[in-house]
Amino acid sequence: MGDAATTARLAGAALQAKAARPGLLAARTVGAGALVVLEAVGIVIALDHFGDLAGWEAGDVAFLIGLGEAGVGFAMFFGDTLEPPAFSLLVREGRLDPLLARPFPVLLSVVTNDVQVREVGRGVVGVGVVVWGAWQAGVGWTPDRVAVTALALVCCTAIVFAVLLLGAASTLYTVEGSEFVNAFTYGGAALSANPLDVYSSALRFVFVWVVPFGLAVYVPALHVLDRDGAPGVPASLLAITPVATAAFGLAAGLAWRRGLRHYASTGS
Amino acid sequence: MLGLHRALFAAGFQRQATYRLALVSGLATNVFFGVIRTALFDALYDGRADVGGLGRSEALTYVWVVQSLFGIVWAVWIWELPDAVRSGAFEAELTRPGDVLGRLLTFDLGRMANLALVRATVPLLGAALVLHLTVPTTVGGWALVVVSVALAAVVGFCVRFLIGIAAFWTPDFRGVYSLAFPLVWFLSGFLIPVEYFPGGLRALAEWGPLSAMLTAPVRVVTGRGVGGALLLQVGWAAALLLICRAALAAGERRWVTTGG
Numbered sequence: 001m002g003d004a005a006t007t008a009r010l011a012g013a014a015l016q017a018k019a020a021r022p023g024l025l026a027a028r029t030v031g032a033g034a035l036v037v038l039e040a041v042g043i044v045i046a047l048d049h050f051g052d053l054a055g056w057e058a059g060d061v062a063f064l065i066g067l068g069e070a071g072v073g074f075a076m077f078f079g080d081t082l083e084p085p086a087f088s089l090l091v092r093e094g095r096l097d098p099l100l101a102r103p104f105p106v107l108l109s110v111v112t113n114d115v116q117v118r119e120v121g122r123g124v125v126g127v128g129v130v131v132w133g134a135w136q137a138g139v140g141w142t143p144d145r146v147a148v149t150a151l152a153l154v155c156c157t158a159i160v161f162a163v164l165l166l167g168a169a170s171t172l173y174t175v176e177g178s179e180f181v182n183a184f185t186y187g188g189a190a191l192s193a194n195p196l197d198v199y200s201s202a203l204r205f206v207f208v209w210v211v212p213f214g215l216a217v218y219v220p221a222l223h224v225l226d227r228d229g230a231p232g233v234p235a236s237l238l239a240i241t242p243v244a245t246a247a248f249g250l251a252a253g254l255a256w257r258r259g260l261r262h263y264a265s266t267g268s
Numbered sequence: 269m270l271g272l273h274r275a276l277f278a279a280g281f282q283r284q285a286t287y288r289l290a291l292v293s294g295l296a297t298n299v300f301f302g303v304i305r306t307a308l309f310d311a312l313y314d315g316r317a318d319v320g321g322l323g324r325s326e327a328l329t330y331v332w333v334v335q336s337l338f339g340i341v342w343a344v345w346i347w348e349l350p351d352a353v354r355s356g357a358f359e360a361e362l363t364r365p366g367d368v369l370g371r372l373l374t375f376d377l378g379r380m381a382n383l384a385l386v387r388a389t390v391p392l393l394g395a396a397l398v399l400h401l402t403v404p405t406t407v408g409g410w411a412l413v414v415v416s417v418a419l420a421a422v423v424g425f426c427v428r429f430l431i432g433i434a435a436f437w438t439p440d441f442r443g444v445y446s447l448a449f450p451l452v453w454f455l456s457g458f459l460i461p462v463e464y465f466p467g468g469l470r471a472l473a474e475w476g477p478l479s480a481m482l483t484a485p486v487r488v489v490t491g492r493g494v495g496g497a498l499l500l501q502v503g504w505a506a507a508l509l510l511i512c513r514a515a516l517a518a519g520e521r522r523w524v525t526t527g528g
Contacts, residue, residue: 023440023443024442024443027442027443027444027447028446030447031443031446035449035453039459042459045465045466049320050313053311053312180297180300183296190304191304198308198310199307203307
């Protein structure tokens, strides 16, 4: 309880700092949202020529794009500080060390160090694209479908955050951050933007069972849009979605703790 | 004068050579996105021969040329100029010999040449070995690709310069970037080929300055309207350099260094 209150106060302070420059904040929020809109516009334009993507129409694909981008947006709100360049700077400038001495979980200190309000623009517009895609696809919103969509948003956000945490954990060893983590955060949204049907079975396996974006985005979408899945990825995998997300999150959490122990033991 | 520019070009090339881990992870990122987008375009062209003048092979070539070039024309050091302006460090640039814009451009081209040598060639050649891409088959054809990439680099420098130079007027220059980036990303044809765009938007993207960054090099690589694409690039590079010069002059007049 004490931790929650402290977290809220720290995040509030970070928010206040952002509010000090409203023009900048507005421009960055609009820019982040515009990227998501344009991504959806791009696929609509392309599918105007091609008709469908592996049997998926523009609305269906927009639904996938929206889920992936919303997940990235909500995860980045807190997780931006864990991004390789930012976190690497935190370590190299020695700003991590005082956080270790606080009587407060280190991860909460790190993520409340800075919050990215603009990423909410990406998240909210992502949800808007989800709703638009479902409308195009003629989805009737039942409580069931709303619940599955909410589950997808939560799981996708959690997986993006876990990827960021894994990246930060590796930065605790290498100090220099690697841009390659981006391939799995923004890349996670990019790969979820396509129905898994377009990938080879090897890539499908990786995107479902190794970095489970497929379980968090594609499988719930099958339920909401009432579609059959690609070979090896049936809609019935939905029961696994929360389990796999939790397992992936747990693995990232353990890696982070190991990383912190390693970092502390360097005596830096 | 030529000696100065040769030294600056070499210095830029050297500077970029120091970022080895960044190079490797950047390469891996490009390849990852290239693989994802290859799957996308491959599936789109299932049962279709030609869309907007692009066949499957041209579309896949587009994917890999764009992946190879974007990290060059939209270089990661975009904040260096505006940060130097805000911190006052840019003042040193104004006191050095030679033309400011020319020096900045030459140094930047050196850095981009370093990236082009590894970051652009490895993914493109690798993809050309595995996939059926449409690439030049003559030495002359590849020479024109080099020219086109160099012109794209000049235009990329100008676009980044014009965004960064907002720092002369506002401390919120990052907001200018946030608003400009989606337009650059979309109109340069990074997301989908401009050949797919409808009517007016297509004309704007095909003839506008951003076409010189990615669309024109793709055309030169795939051998569609090579002469026109190069002419367009030369025209926009010249026009944008003039605009950059005017903007820099205006910025300098506006600028007062603290304690300068």
